[in-house]
Amino acid sequence: xxxxxxxxxxxxxxxxxxxxxxxxxxxxxxxxxxxxxxxxxxxxxxxxxxxxxxxxxxxxxxxxxxxxxxxxxxxxxxxxxxxxxxxxxxxxxxxxxxxxxxxxxxxxxxxxxxxxxxxxxxxxxxxxxxxxxxxxxxxxxxxxxxxxxxxxxx
Numbered sequence: 640x641x642x643x644x645x646x647x648x649x650x651x652x653x654x655x656x657x658x659x660x661x662x663x664x665x666x667x668x669x670x671x672x673x674x675x676x677x678x679x680x681x682x683x684x685x686x687x688x689x690x691x692x693x694x695x696x697x698x699x700x701x702x703x704x705x706x707x708x709x710x711x712x713x714x715x716x717x718x719x720x721x722x723x724x725x726x727x728x729x730x731x732x733x734x735x736x737x738x739x740x741x742x743x744x745x746x747x748x749x750x751x752x753x754x755x756x757x758x759x760x761x762x763x764x765x766x767x768x769x770x771x772x773x774x775x776x777x778x779x780x781x782x783x784x785x786x787x788x789x790x791x792x793x
Contacts, residue, residue, distance in 0.1 A: 643765055644734065645773065647754040649780045653791045654747040661720045661741055664750070665690040672790075673783045679707065690714050690723050702731055712737075733757040733764070750787075752780060 653660065663669055667685045674680040679701035687694050694714040699707050710730035717723045720741065727735035734757040742749045758764030758772065 642757070642761055644755050644757050645768065647756070647776055647780060648752070649784065650749060650751045651784050651787060652744060652746050652749050653787060655791050657720060657741050657743045657748045659791075660748040660750060664739055664741070665717075665723065667694075667696050673786050675779060675782045677701070678779065683709075690717050692717050695728070696725075700731070731759075733759040752783075 666689060668682060668688075671680055671682060679699070681699050683697045683699060685694075685696050692714060696712050696714070698710045698712075700710055702708050708731050711728040712725045712730070712735070713728050715724050715726045722738060722740040724739075725735075725737045734755070736755045738751075738753045740751040740753070742751070754776075756776075758768045760767070
């Protein structure tokens with residue numbers, strides 16, 4: 640049973656076209672570039688160069704020094720050029736649902752990340768979230784914003 644579902648939301652406007660944003664984000668291998676190196680994020684298997692519904696992507700991530708976890712997500716929905724959703728199939732969370740949305744705006748493209756996730760281990764997982772997991776996830780998404788600003792300018 641999942642006791643508490645957390646929400647993480649980030650948005651960012653970049654001075655690029657929606658097509659450019661889609662091209663970059665719908666390429667799974669670009670995720671490594673947007674993840675802090677201390678996470679040790681590595682894609683192990685990725686069957687397609689572009690996101691497709693039903694695509695399974697497996698990774699390894701470092702959750703603590705010297706402790707690695709295998710993480711498997713599925714691209715469960717793709718609306719070409721608009722949004723895609725990835726859901727965890729196995730990994731560090733009790734539940735993970737991540738929606739990436741792209742909207743054309745006057746300044747370029749508004750990108751939104753909305754993640755709903757739950758921790759394993761009941762009350763102990765909630766304590767771990769409060770002490771460091773929540774902060775770590777926020778740092779990962781803040782890092783993505785920094786890297787995208789550096790890559791695409793602002």
